[in-house]
Amino acid sequence: MYSSIGKLFDLAAEKGRDKEALADVSRGIRRTFSEWKTDVNQCANALHEAGVKKGDRVSTFLFNCAELATVFFACSKIGAVLNPINFRLKSQEVAFILTDCSPKLVLFEKALTPEIDALHEQFPYTLFWSIDSAPPSYADYYHEKVKTAPAHDVQTEVTEDDLYAIMYTSGTTGRPKGVLHRHRDMIDQAMVCTMALRLTPNDCGLTAAPMFHCAELHCCFLPRVLIGAKNVILHHFDPKQVLDVIKKDQITIMFGAPTMWNMLLQEDLESADFSSMRVGLYGAAPMAPALVKALKEAAGIDLVQAYGMTEMGPAVTFLTEDEQLTKAGSAGRVCFGHELIIVRPNEDGPAEPDDRLKPYEVGEILVKGPSVMAGYHQRPEASEKALYKGWYHSGDLGYLDKDGYLFVADRVDDMMISGGENVYPREVEDALHEHDGVLDAAVLGEPDEKWGEIVVAYIVKKNPELTEDDLEIFCKEGSRLAAYKRPRKYIFTEQLPRNASGKIQKFLLREQLAAHTQA
16 A cells, blocks of 8 residues: 555546546636646645645645645645644634644635634744735735745655644534544545445546535545546535536536535426436435435435544445435445444443444444544543544444444434433434425423423424424324424524534534523
Protein backbone atom coordinates (compact mmCIF):
# COMPACT_ATOMS: atom_id res chain seq x y z
CA MET A 1 0.00 0.00 0.00
CA TYR A 2 1.22 3.51 -0.80
CA SER A 3 2.01 5.55 2.26
CA SER A 4 0.08 8.78 1.82
CA ILE A 5 -3.00 10.33 0.28
CA GLY A 6 -0.76 12.67 -1.72
CA LYS A 7 1.08 9.79 -3.40
CA LEU A 8 -2.20 8.10 -4.30
CA PHE A 9 -3.44 11.38 -5.78
CA ASP A 10 -0.36 11.52 -8.01
CA LEU A 11 -1.03 7.97 -9.23
CA ALA A 12 -4.65 8.87 -10.08
CA ALA A 13 -3.51 12.01 -11.88
CA GLU A 14 -0.92 10.08 -13.87
CA LYS A 15 -3.52 7.57 -15.04
CA GLY A 16 -6.22 10.15 -15.71
CA ARG A 17 -4.05 12.84 -17.38
CA ASP A 18 -6.30 14.58 -19.94
CA LYS A 19 -9.56 13.28 -18.51
CA GLU A 20 -11.71 15.89 -16.75
CA ALA A 21 -11.28 15.43 -13.02
CA LEU A 22 -12.88 18.43 -11.35
CA ALA A 23 -15.72 20.83 -12.14
CA ASP A 24 -16.66 23.68 -9.81
CA VAL A 25 -20.08 24.78 -11.07
CA SER A 26 -20.36 28.01 -9.06
CA ARG A 27 -16.84 29.30 -9.81
CA GLY A 28 -16.72 28.08 -13.40
CA ILE A 29 -13.54 26.06 -12.86
CA ARG A 30 -12.88 22.86 -14.81
CA ARG A 31 -9.66 20.86 -14.60
CA THR A 32 -8.25 17.73 -16.16
CA PHE A 33 -6.25 15.48 -13.88
CA SER A 34 -2.98 16.91 -15.24
CA GLU A 35 -4.14 20.51 -14.78
CA TRP A 36 -5.40 19.78 -11.30
CA LYS A 37 -2.10 18.17 -10.33
CA THR A 38 -0.35 21.37 -11.36
CA ASP A 39 -2.75 23.37 -9.15
CA VAL A 40 -2.12 21.02 -6.23
CA ASN A 41 1.66 21.25 -6.60
CA GLN A 42 1.57 25.04 -6.83
CA CYS A 43 -0.67 25.20 -3.77
CA ALA A 44 1.66 22.85 -1.86
CA ASN A 45 4.67 25.00 -2.76
CA ALA A 46 2.83 28.20 -1.88
CA LEU A 47 1.96 26.79 1.55
CA HIS A 48 5.57 25.70 2.01
CA GLU A 49 6.88 29.14 1.03
CA ALA A 50 4.49 30.71 3.55
CA GLY A 51 6.15 28.68 6.31
CA VAL A 52 3.69 25.79 6.56
CA LYS A 53 5.73 22.75 7.52
CA LYS A 54 4.99 19.08 8.12
CA GLY A 55 2.71 18.74 11.13
CA ASP A 56 1.40 22.32 10.94
CA ARG A 57 -2.36 22.73 10.80
CA VAL A 58 -4.15 24.39 7.87
CA SER A 59 -7.76 25.35 8.59
CA THR A 60 -10.30 25.90 5.82
CA PHE A 61 -13.43 27.95 6.43
CA LEU A 62 -15.04 27.47 3.05
CA PHE A 63 -18.15 26.34 1.26
CA ASN A 64 -17.60 23.61 -1.33
CA CYS A 65 -15.14 24.83 -3.95
CA ALA A 66 -12.21 23.80 -6.14
CA GLU A 67 -9.82 25.60 -3.78
CA LEU A 68 -10.87 23.36 -0.88
CA ALA A 69 -10.40 20.29 -3.08
CA THR A 70 -6.94 21.53 -4.08
CA VAL A 71 -5.69 22.44 -0.61
CA PHE A 72 -6.94 19.04 0.59
CA PHE A 73 -4.33 17.26 -1.54
CA ALA A 74 -1.71 20.00 -1.22
CA CYS A 75 -1.68 19.53 2.56
CA SER A 76 -1.39 15.77 2.17
CA LYS A 77 1.70 16.22 -0.05
CA ILE A 78 3.61 18.41 2.41
CA GLY A 79 2.45 16.61 5.55
CA ALA A 80 0.35 19.51 6.80
CA VAL A 81 -2.71 18.59 8.87
CA LEU A 82 -5.98 19.65 7.27
CA ASN A 83 -8.69 21.13 9.49
CA PRO A 84 -11.91 21.75 7.51
CA ILE A 85 -14.34 23.90 9.54
CA ASN A 86 -18.13 23.96 9.32
CA PHE A 87 -19.09 27.03 7.28
CA ARG A 88 -22.29 27.43 9.31
CA LEU A 89 -20.43 28.22 12.53
CA LYS A 90 -20.35 31.72 13.98
CA SER A 91 -17.17 33.61 14.86
CA GLN A 92 -16.75 32.46 18.44
CA GLU A 93 -17.52 28.85 17.51
CA VAL A 94 -14.82 29.09 14.87
CA ALA A 95 -12.52 30.76 17.39
CA PHE A 96 -12.97 27.79 19.72
CA ILE A 97 -11.73 25.42 17.01
CA LEU A 98 -8.83 27.68 15.99
CA THR A 99 -7.77 27.99 19.62
CA ASP A 100 -7.94 24.23 20.05
CA CYS A 101 -5.98 23.25 16.93
CA SER A 102 -3.67 26.32 16.54
CA PRO A 103 -3.45 26.48 12.73
CA LYS A 104 -0.55 28.07 10.93
CA LEU A 105 -2.90 29.29 8.19
CA VAL A 106 -6.62 29.82 7.70
CA LEU A 107 -8.17 29.80 4.23
CA PHE A 108 -11.58 31.50 3.89
CA GLU A 109 -13.93 33.01 1.32
CA LYS A 110 -15.76 36.30 0.86
CA ALA A 111 -19.14 35.02 2.03
CA LEU A 112 -17.62 34.10 5.40
CA THR A 113 -15.43 37.19 5.82
CA PRO A 114 -17.68 38.78 8.51
CA GLU A 115 -16.98 35.86 10.84
CA ILE A 116 -13.22 36.10 10.21
CA ASP A 117 -13.37 39.88 10.67
CA ALA A 118 -14.77 39.30 14.14
CA LEU A 119 -12.06 36.88 15.29
CA HIS A 120 -8.79 37.41 13.39
CA GLU A 121 -7.30 39.74 16.03
CA GLN A 122 -7.44 36.85 18.52
CA PHE A 123 -4.85 35.02 16.39
CA PRO A 124 -1.96 37.41 15.67
CA TYR A 125 0.42 34.60 14.69
CA THR A 126 -1.94 32.93 12.21
CA LEU A 127 -1.83 33.62 8.47
CA PHE A 128 -5.14 34.36 6.75
CA TRP A 129 -5.67 33.78 3.01
CA SER A 130 -8.85 34.62 1.10
CA ILE A 131 -9.76 32.72 -2.07
CA ASP A 132 -11.51 35.85 -3.38
CA SER A 133 -9.86 38.99 -4.77
CA ALA A 134 -9.64 42.22 -2.77
CA PRO A 135 -9.22 40.45 0.58
CA PRO A 136 -9.36 42.39 3.87
CA SER A 137 -6.17 44.12 5.04
CA TYR A 138 -5.18 41.31 7.42
CA ALA A 139 -5.35 38.64 4.70
CA ASP A 140 -3.47 37.67 1.53
CA TYR A 141 -5.01 36.62 -1.77
CA TYR A 142 -4.76 32.83 -2.18
CA HIS A 143 -4.64 32.79 -5.98
CA GLU A 144 -1.86 35.39 -6.08
CA LYS A 145 0.22 33.20 -3.78
CA VAL A 146 -0.49 30.04 -5.77
CA LYS A 147 -0.06 31.29 -9.32
CA THR A 148 3.52 32.49 -8.64
CA ALA A 149 4.58 29.29 -6.86
CA PRO A 150 6.56 26.58 -8.69
CA ALA A 151 4.68 23.56 -10.05
CA HIS A 152 7.26 20.89 -9.22
CA ASP A 153 6.51 18.07 -6.79
CA VAL A 154 7.17 18.87 -3.14
CA GLN A 155 9.86 16.68 -1.65
CA THR A 156 8.40 15.97 1.80
CA GLU A 157 8.44 12.50 3.30
CA VAL A 158 4.93 11.66 4.47
CA THR A 159 4.20 8.23 5.95
CA GLU A 160 1.01 6.32 6.57
CA ASP A 161 1.34 6.98 10.30
CA ASP A 162 1.48 10.76 9.91
CA LEU A 163 -1.58 12.79 10.85
CA TYR A 164 -3.66 13.77 7.85
CA ALA A 165 -6.49 15.79 9.43
CA ILE A 166 -8.24 17.08 12.51
CA MET A 167 -11.95 16.67 11.90
CA TYR A 168 -14.14 18.26 14.56
CA THR A 169 -17.22 16.36 15.68
CA SER A 170 -20.56 17.83 14.74
CA GLY A 171 -21.46 18.91 18.23
CA THR A 172 -24.86 17.22 18.61
CA THR A 173 -24.21 17.08 22.36
CA GLY A 174 -22.28 20.33 22.88
CA ARG A 175 -18.68 21.40 22.29
CA PRO A 176 -16.98 19.63 19.36
CA LYS A 177 -13.88 17.44 19.79
CA GLY A 178 -11.01 17.29 17.33
CA VAL A 179 -10.74 13.79 15.84
CA LEU A 180 -7.20 12.86 14.76
CA HIS A 181 -6.93 10.80 11.59
CA ARG A 182 -3.79 9.41 9.96
CA HIS A 183 -3.19 8.94 6.24
CA ARG A 184 -3.61 5.18 6.50
CA ASP A 185 -7.02 5.59 8.20
CA MET A 186 -8.49 7.44 5.25
CA ILE A 187 -6.76 5.35 2.60
CA ASP A 188 -8.48 2.33 4.12
CA GLN A 189 -11.78 4.21 4.35
CA ALA A 190 -11.50 5.14 0.66
CA MET A 191 -10.88 1.50 -0.28
CA VAL A 192 -13.88 0.32 1.77
CA CYS A 193 -16.19 2.90 0.17
CA THR A 194 -14.87 2.17 -3.33
CA MET A 195 -15.82 -1.48 -2.85
CA ALA A 196 -19.17 -0.82 -1.19
CA LEU A 197 -20.27 1.67 -3.88
CA ARG A 198 -18.62 -0.23 -6.75
CA LEU A 199 -16.89 2.93 -7.93
CA THR A 200 -15.12 2.98 -11.30
CA PRO A 201 -13.25 5.65 -13.31
CA ASN A 202 -16.42 6.02 -15.39
CA ASP A 203 -18.40 7.43 -12.48
CA CYS A 204 -19.26 11.12 -12.23
CA GLY A 205 -19.94 12.12 -8.64
CA LEU A 206 -21.83 15.16 -7.39
CA THR A 207 -20.49 16.87 -4.28
CA ALA A 208 -23.46 18.78 -2.90
CA ALA A 209 -23.14 17.86 0.78
CA PRO A 210 -20.55 19.85 2.78
CA MET A 211 -16.97 18.87 2.06
CA PHE A 212 -15.90 19.76 5.59
CA HIS A 213 -17.90 16.79 6.80
CA CYS A 214 -16.31 13.34 6.64
CA ALA A 215 -19.35 11.66 5.05
CA GLU A 216 -18.89 13.63 1.82
CA LEU A 217 -15.13 14.08 2.04
CA HIS A 218 -14.08 10.54 2.93
CA CYS A 219 -16.91 8.30 1.70
CA CYS A 220 -17.45 10.06 -1.61
CA PHE A 221 -15.05 12.74 -2.80
CA LEU A 222 -11.74 11.10 -1.82
CA PRO A 223 -12.48 7.57 -3.12
CA ARG A 224 -13.83 9.00 -6.39
CA VAL A 225 -10.63 11.00 -6.93
CA LEU A 226 -8.37 8.08 -6.09
CA ILE A 227 -10.22 5.70 -8.44
CA GLY A 228 -9.97 8.27 -11.25
CA ALA A 229 -13.62 9.34 -11.44
CA LYS A 230 -14.85 12.88 -12.10
CA ASN A 231 -16.14 15.15 -9.34
CA VAL A 232 -18.65 17.97 -9.87
CA ILE A 233 -18.77 20.41 -6.96
CA LEU A 234 -21.68 22.62 -5.90
CA HIS A 235 -20.98 25.57 -3.62
CA HIS A 236 -23.78 24.43 -1.32
CA PHE A 237 -26.82 22.20 -1.47
CA ASP A 238 -29.69 23.65 -3.45
CA PRO A 239 -32.33 21.11 -4.54
CA LYS A 240 -33.18 22.85 -7.82
CA GLN A 241 -29.52 23.17 -8.77
CA VAL A 242 -28.87 19.55 -7.80
CA LEU A 243 -31.61 18.36 -10.16
CA ASP A 244 -30.24 20.58 -12.92
CA VAL A 245 -26.65 19.33 -12.52
CA ILE A 246 -27.68 15.67 -12.34
CA LYS A 247 -29.32 16.13 -15.73
CA LYS A 248 -26.64 18.28 -17.41
CA ASP A 249 -23.52 16.50 -16.13
CA GLN A 250 -24.96 12.99 -16.21
CA ILE A 251 -24.22 12.40 -12.53
CA THR A 252 -23.98 8.73 -11.59
CA ILE A 253 -23.60 8.96 -7.82
CA MET A 254 -24.11 11.43 -4.99
CA PHE A 255 -24.38 11.49 -1.23
CA GLY A 256 -27.15 13.21 0.67
CA ALA A 257 -28.29 13.24 4.26
CA PRO A 258 -31.93 12.12 4.54
CA THR A 259 -33.10 15.72 4.92
CA MET A 260 -31.42 16.54 1.57
CA TRP A 261 -33.09 13.65 -0.25
CA ASN A 262 -36.38 14.69 1.35
CA MET A 263 -35.93 18.23 0.02
CA LEU A 264 -35.40 16.86 -3.50
CA LEU A 265 -38.71 15.03 -3.23
CA GLN A 266 -40.48 18.31 -2.46
CA GLU A 267 -39.42 19.73 -5.85
CA ASP A 268 -41.32 19.43 -9.12
CA LEU A 269 -39.78 16.24 -10.53
CA GLU A 270 -41.61 16.23 -13.87
CA SER A 271 -38.65 17.72 -15.74
CA ALA A 272 -36.01 15.93 -13.64
CA ASP A 273 -33.89 13.23 -15.24
CA PHE A 274 -32.38 10.58 -12.98
CA SER A 275 -31.56 8.15 -15.77
CA SER A 276 -27.80 8.60 -15.35
CA MET A 277 -27.93 7.98 -11.60
CA ARG A 278 -26.42 4.66 -10.62
CA VAL A 279 -26.66 4.95 -6.86
CA GLY A 280 -27.64 7.40 -4.16
CA LEU A 281 -25.77 7.17 -0.86
CA TYR A 282 -27.38 8.33 2.35
CA GLY A 283 -26.20 8.44 5.92
CA ALA A 284 -25.19 10.80 8.73
CA ALA A 285 -28.71 10.31 10.12
CA PRO A 286 -31.37 7.59 9.87
CA MET A 287 -33.78 7.61 6.95
CA ALA A 288 -37.33 6.61 7.67
CA PRO A 289 -38.43 3.57 5.61
CA ALA A 290 -41.29 5.65 4.22
CA LEU A 291 -38.77 8.07 2.69
CA VAL A 292 -36.72 5.20 1.21
CA LYS A 293 -39.83 3.94 -0.55
CA ALA A 294 -40.84 7.41 -1.75
CA LEU A 295 -37.39 8.01 -3.31
CA LYS A 296 -37.48 4.67 -5.10
CA GLU A 297 -40.95 5.36 -6.45
CA ALA A 298 -40.34 8.99 -7.47
CA ALA A 299 -36.81 8.78 -8.88
CA GLY A 300 -36.03 5.09 -9.29
CA ILE A 301 -32.69 5.60 -7.56
CA ASP A 302 -30.92 2.61 -6.02
CA LEU A 303 -30.00 3.61 -2.48
CA VAL A 304 -27.12 2.57 -0.26
CA GLN A 305 -26.98 3.52 3.39
CA ALA A 306 -23.79 4.11 5.36
CA TYR A 307 -23.72 4.29 9.13
CA GLY A 308 -20.78 5.60 11.06
CA MET A 309 -19.18 8.44 12.95
CA THR A 310 -16.34 10.92 12.55
CA GLU A 311 -14.14 8.85 14.86
CA MET A 312 -14.29 5.89 12.45
CA GLY A 313 -13.72 7.82 9.27
CA PRO A 314 -16.88 7.57 9.17
CA ALA A 315 -18.40 4.46 7.52
CA VAL A 316 -18.58 1.21 9.50
CA THR A 317 -21.69 -0.44 8.02
CA PHE A 318 -23.44 -0.44 4.65
CA LEU A 319 -26.96 -1.43 3.63
CA THR A 320 -26.89 -2.22 -0.08
CA GLU A 321 -29.53 -1.34 -2.66
CA ASP A 322 -31.03 -4.85 -2.75
CA GLU A 323 -31.49 -4.81 1.04
CA GLN A 324 -33.39 -1.52 1.35
CA LEU A 325 -36.80 -3.25 1.52
CA THR A 326 -35.89 -6.68 2.88
CA LYS A 327 -33.99 -5.08 5.78
CA ALA A 328 -35.87 -1.78 6.00
CA GLY A 329 -34.82 0.19 9.07
CA SER A 330 -31.43 -1.50 9.27
CA ALA A 331 -28.07 0.28 8.91
CA GLY A 332 -26.64 -2.80 7.22
CA ARG A 333 -23.71 -5.09 7.98
CA VAL A 334 -20.25 -4.16 9.14
CA CYS A 335 -17.91 -3.21 6.29
CA PHE A 336 -14.76 -4.95 5.12
CA GLY A 337 -11.99 -5.22 7.71
CA HIS A 338 -14.10 -3.93 10.61
CA GLU A 339 -15.75 -5.55 13.64
CA LEU A 340 -18.93 -4.47 15.38
CA ILE A 341 -20.42 -5.76 18.64
CA ILE A 342 -23.33 -4.87 20.92
CA VAL A 343 -22.54 -4.71 24.64
CA ARG A 344 -24.35 -3.89 27.85
CA PRO A 345 -24.18 -0.12 28.53
CA ASN A 346 -22.32 0.94 31.66
CA GLU A 347 -23.46 4.09 33.45
CA ASP A 348 -20.31 4.22 35.61
CA GLY A 349 -17.74 4.19 32.80
CA PRO A 350 -16.90 2.65 29.42
CA ALA A 351 -18.85 -0.48 28.54
CA GLU A 352 -16.96 -3.76 28.75
CA PRO A 353 -16.31 -5.35 25.32
CA ASP A 354 -16.66 -8.84 26.86
CA ASP A 355 -20.18 -8.10 28.13
CA ARG A 356 -21.78 -8.87 24.77
CA LEU A 357 -25.51 -9.11 24.20
CA LYS A 358 -27.51 -11.63 22.22
CA PRO A 359 -29.23 -10.84 18.90
CA TYR A 360 -32.13 -8.38 19.26
CA GLU A 361 -30.94 -7.16 22.68
CA VAL A 362 -30.36 -3.38 22.64
CA GLY A 363 -27.00 -2.16 23.90
CA GLU A 364 -24.11 0.15 23.06
CA ILE A 365 -22.48 -0.18 19.64
CA LEU A 366 -18.71 -0.81 19.78
CA VAL A 367 -16.56 -0.82 16.64
CA LYS A 368 -13.01 -1.81 15.77
CA GLY A 369 -11.17 -1.43 12.46
CA PRO A 370 -8.30 0.10 10.50
CA SER A 371 -10.07 3.45 10.02
CA VAL A 372 -10.39 4.19 13.75
CA MET A 373 -9.08 7.57 14.89
CA ALA A 374 -5.73 8.02 16.61
CA GLY A 375 -7.59 9.86 19.40
CA TYR A 376 -9.00 13.26 20.27
CA HIS A 377 -6.77 16.32 19.95
CA GLN A 378 -5.48 17.37 23.37
CA ARG A 379 -8.05 15.24 25.20
CA PRO A 380 -6.22 12.19 26.58
CA GLU A 381 -8.94 11.24 29.07
CA ALA A 382 -11.70 11.41 26.45
CA SER A 383 -9.50 9.42 24.05
CA GLU A 384 -8.83 6.72 26.62
CA LYS A 385 -12.53 6.41 27.43
CA ALA A 386 -13.63 6.35 23.77
CA LEU A 387 -11.00 3.75 22.79
CA TYR A 388 -11.26 1.62 25.93
CA LYS A 389 -9.72 -1.84 25.39
CA GLY A 390 -9.13 -1.18 21.70
CA TRP A 391 -12.77 -0.65 20.75
CA TYR A 392 -14.37 2.64 19.77
CA HIS A 393 -17.30 3.20 22.13
CA SER A 394 -19.83 4.98 19.94
CA GLY A 395 -22.40 6.05 22.52
CA ASP A 396 -25.05 4.84 20.06
CA LEU A 397 -27.61 2.23 21.01
CA GLY A 398 -28.65 -0.58 18.71
CA TYR A 399 -29.00 -4.30 18.20
CA LEU A 400 -27.95 -6.98 15.73
CA ASP A 401 -30.50 -9.33 14.23
CA LYS A 402 -29.84 -13.03 13.67
CA ASP A 403 -28.25 -12.26 10.27
CA GLY A 404 -25.80 -9.72 11.67
CA TYR A 405 -27.62 -6.62 10.42
CA LEU A 406 -27.34 -3.56 12.65
CA PHE A 407 -30.43 -1.66 13.76
CA VAL A 408 -29.56 1.68 15.36
CA ALA A 409 -31.91 2.69 18.14
CA ASP A 410 -30.50 6.00 19.37
CA ARG A 411 -27.83 7.74 21.34
CA VAL A 412 -27.36 6.43 24.89
CA ASP A 413 -28.16 9.94 26.11
CA ASP A 414 -31.39 10.13 24.04
CA MET A 415 -33.09 6.99 25.32
CA MET A 416 -36.13 7.67 27.50
CA ILE A 417 -37.63 5.63 30.33
CA SER A 418 -41.37 6.06 30.59
CA GLY A 419 -43.27 4.07 33.18
CA GLY A 420 -40.23 1.83 33.61
CA GLU A 421 -40.08 1.01 29.88
CA ASN A 422 -37.27 2.00 27.52
CA VAL A 423 -38.37 4.21 24.63
CA TYR A 424 -36.03 4.84 21.69
CA PRO A 425 -36.76 8.08 19.79
CA ARG A 426 -35.77 6.58 16.43
CA GLU A 427 -38.67 4.10 16.58
CA VAL A 428 -41.22 6.84 17.34
CA GLU A 429 -39.76 9.19 14.71
CA ASP A 430 -39.98 6.49 12.02
CA ALA A 431 -43.64 5.92 12.88
CA LEU A 432 -44.44 9.65 12.73
CA HIS A 433 -42.70 9.97 9.34
CA GLU A 434 -45.28 7.56 7.89
CA HIS A 435 -48.02 10.18 8.36
CA ASP A 436 -48.65 12.00 5.06
CA GLY A 437 -48.78 15.36 6.83
CA VAL A 438 -45.37 15.08 8.52
CA LEU A 439 -42.31 16.53 6.79
CA ASP A 440 -39.86 16.06 9.67
CA ALA A 441 -39.97 14.83 13.25
CA ALA A 442 -37.79 14.64 16.34
CA VAL A 443 -38.63 12.97 19.63
CA LEU A 444 -37.22 13.46 23.13
CA GLY A 445 -38.22 12.97 26.73
CA GLU A 446 -39.66 15.45 29.22
CA PRO A 447 -39.58 14.81 33.00
CA ASP A 448 -42.94 13.73 34.39
CA GLU A 449 -43.93 13.10 38.01
CA LYS A 450 -46.13 10.12 37.21
CA TRP A 451 -44.26 8.35 34.40
CA GLY A 452 -40.69 9.49 34.99
CA GLU A 453 -40.59 10.80 31.41
CA ILE A 454 -43.16 11.38 28.71
CA VAL A 455 -42.54 11.37 24.98
CA VAL A 456 -42.54 14.79 23.30
CA ALA A 457 -42.55 15.13 19.49
CA TYR A 458 -41.35 18.15 17.54
CA ILE A 459 -43.12 18.18 14.18
CA VAL A 460 -42.47 20.05 10.92
CA LYS A 461 -45.68 20.02 8.91
CA LYS A 462 -45.94 19.03 5.27
CA ASN A 463 -49.69 19.62 5.41
CA PRO A 464 -50.61 22.97 7.06
CA GLU A 465 -53.92 21.49 8.24
CA LEU A 466 -52.20 18.85 10.40
CA THR A 467 -53.28 18.93 14.06
CA GLU A 468 -52.22 17.29 17.29
CA ASP A 469 -55.46 15.28 17.25
CA ASP A 470 -54.63 13.94 13.79
CA LEU A 471 -51.30 12.60 15.03
CA GLU A 472 -52.79 11.21 18.21
CA ILE A 473 -55.39 9.25 16.23
CA PHE A 474 -52.72 8.08 13.77
CA CYS A 475 -50.51 6.72 16.56
CA LYS A 476 -53.41 5.17 18.48
CA GLU A 477 -54.93 3.41 15.50
CA GLY A 478 -51.64 2.34 13.94
CA SER A 479 -49.81 -0.87 14.76
CA ARG A 480 -46.33 0.63 15.10
CA LEU A 481 -46.28 2.02 18.64
CA ALA A 482 -47.20 0.60 22.03
CA ALA A 483 -49.22 2.98 24.21
CA TYR A 484 -46.23 3.94 26.38
CA LYS A 485 -44.24 4.97 23.28
CA ARG A 486 -46.87 7.39 21.96
CA PRO A 487 -46.07 11.11 22.19
CA ARG A 488 -48.02 12.83 24.94
CA LYS A 489 -47.16 16.28 23.65
CA TYR A 490 -46.69 17.70 20.16
CA ILE A 491 -44.83 20.92 19.38
CA PHE A 492 -45.12 22.24 15.84
CA THR A 493 -42.11 24.11 14.48
CA GLU A 494 -40.96 25.59 11.16
CA GLN A 495 -37.77 23.51 11.10
CA LEU A 496 -35.62 21.27 13.27
CA PRO A 497 -32.12 22.32 14.31
CA ARG A 498 -29.70 20.18 12.34
CA ASN A 499 -25.96 20.30 11.96
CA ALA A 500 -24.29 20.22 8.54
CA SER A 501 -24.33 16.41 8.40
CA GLY A 502 -28.08 16.35 8.86
CA LYS A 503 -28.10 15.15 12.46
CA ILE A 504 -30.73 16.68 14.71
CA GLN A 505 -29.14 18.73 17.49
CA LYS A 506 -31.27 17.41 20.30
CA PHE A 507 -29.38 19.34 22.95
CA LEU A 508 -30.85 22.50 21.36
CA LEU A 509 -34.32 20.95 21.36
CA ARG A 510 -33.90 20.10 25.04
CA GLU A 511 -33.07 23.74 25.74
CA GLN A 512 -36.14 24.83 23.79
CA LEU A 513 -38.32 22.30 25.61
CA ALA A 514 -37.06 23.45 29.01
CA ALA A 515 -37.83 27.06 28.09
CA HIS A 516 -41.23 26.02 26.69
CA THR A 517 -42.08 24.16 29.91
CA GLN A 518 -41.06 27.07 32.15
CA ALA A 519 -42.98 29.64 30.09
